[in-house]
Amino acid sequence: GMQVNCQKRIGPVPGIEVGDEIQFKAALNVIGLHFDIMGGIDYMKKGNKEVATSIVSSEGNDYGDRFINDVMIYCGQGGNVKSKDQKAIKDQKLVGGNLALANSIKEKTPVRVIRGERRLDQRGKDYVYDGLYMVEKYRKERGPLGNILFKFELRRKAGQPYVDF
Amino acid sequence: GMQVNCQKRIGPVPGIEVGDEIQFKAALNVIGLHFDIMGGIDYMKKGNKEVATSIVSSEGNDYGDRFINDVMIYCGQGGNVKSKDQKAIKDQKLVGGNLALANSIKEKTPVRVIRGERRLDQRGKDYVYDGLYMVEKYRKERGPLGNILFKFELRRKAGQPYVDF
DNA sequence: TAGACGTAGA
DNA sequence: TCTACGTCTA
Numbered sequence: 001g002m003q004v005n006c007q008k009r010i011g012p013v014p015g016i017e018v019g020d021e022i023q024f025k026a027a028l029n030v031i032g033l034h035f036d037i038m039g040g041i042d043y044m045k046k047g048n049k050e051v052a053t054s055i056v057s058s059e060g061n062d063y064g065d066r067f068i069n070d071v072m073i074y075c076g077q078g079g080n081v082k083s084k085d086q087k088a089i090k091d092q093k094l095v096g097g098n099l100a101l102a103n104s105i106k107e108k109t110p111v112r113v114i115r116g117e118r119r120l121d122q123r124g125k126d127y128v129y130d131g132l133y134m135v136e137k138y139r140k141e142r143g144p145l146g147n148i149l150f151k152f153e154l155r156r157k158a159g160q161p162y163v164d165f
Numbered sequence: 166g167m168q169v170n171c172q173k174r175i176g177p178v179p180g181i182e183v184g185d186e187i188q189f190k191a192a193l194n195v196i197g198l199h200f201d202i203m204g205g206i207d208y209m210k211k212g213n214k215e216v217a218t219s220i221v222s223s224e225g226n227d228y229g230d231r232f233i234n235d236v237m238i239y240c241g242q243g244g245n246v247k248s249k250d251q252k253a254i255k256d257q258k259l260v261g262g263n264l265a266l267a268n269s270i271k272e273k274t275p276v277r278v279i280r281g282e283r284r285l286d287q288r289g290k291d292y293v294y295d296g297l298y299m300v301e302k303y304r305k306e307r308g309p310l311g312n313i314l315f316k317f318e319l320r321r322k323a324g325q326p327y328v329d330f
Numbered sequence: 331t332a333g334a335c336g337t338a339g340a
Numbered sequence: 341t342c343t344a345c346g347t348c349t350a
Contacts (some may be wrong), residue, residue, distance in 0.1 A: 205335040
């Protein structure tokens with residue numbers, strides 16, 4: 001229920017199952033999956049460190065995320081990824097959501113993954129809960145604009161229902 | 166009801182009264198007041214011209230709208246109004262919503278006015294329906310950035326309930 | 331494809 | 341104050 005799910009947490013969300021779908025990104029916070037209304041990486045304090053709670057991988061942008069079997073490559077935030085972006089090209093930094101994802105490796109905390117899929121009529125996206133992933137490692141890479149991007153490698157936890165994407 | 170109000174129209178919206186309030190701008194379309202989810206000026210075809218159906222005047226931006234008794238001065242869209250805007254400074258043009266507001270003068274069609282008021286806790290805004298206004302005239306003006314802005318002058322129709330802002 | 335008076339949190 | 345994997349219409 002809403003009352004229960006309105007607080008941020010690490011791991012599964014009560015009442016939400018793999019494959020559950022919602023119509024708007026902004027509505028993800030109502031069901032407790034993801035509380036950053038616009039951002040892709042949500043996180044919270046665990047002890048004295050921030051760790052990631054959830055990430056949204058959304059179709060149709062230039063982040064270049066990839067899903068290969070149970071491995072996901074997720075691009076960090078900040079800097080400039082989109083080619084249409086007119087602002088000065090900047091490197092991504094290990095702060096905020098990026099730092100939280102990196103911290104999740106050592107803390108061994110799971111991350112909820114939500115996939116934003118463009119609707120068939122091309123109007124808006126559906127957001128589907130894909131389950132829990134563990135962040136295994138990350139690397140720096142130069143993106144198409146020449147600046148540094150973080151690439152996080154996550155692995156889907158075993159034993160979760162299959163979802164067709 | 167939603168079924169009735171989901172179509173754009175000129176003038177009053179069935180079931181909606183002056184002073185009615187809603188929590189999110191994006192929800193204005195659910196009750197039929199304003200269908201442009203982000204834009205301030207909504208409009209539709211009347212005959213072969215576009216006329217304005219509704220405008221949103223929102224607190225805390227740099228548009229500099231003013232309400233003096235039953236007269237409202239509303240700034241057009243486009244160009245650059247905000248000082249933080251980094252893009253090239255451009256003049257506003259008499260197209261889109263601006264053209265529709267200008268057409269509303271000759272067509273003598275009323276415009277619904279919604280006022281976005283910052284909440285006391287500073288989180289988001291409440292959108293209050295302020296009733297019907299008639300566009301009486303407009304002029305061009307140079308804004309603080311030196312570019313041309315349109316200033317529309319509207320007058321609140323008589324006989325509508327008083328709303329305290 | 332880009333513009334548009336959004337929103338919440340760090 | 342700024343950022344952030346939004347969303348719709350023209």
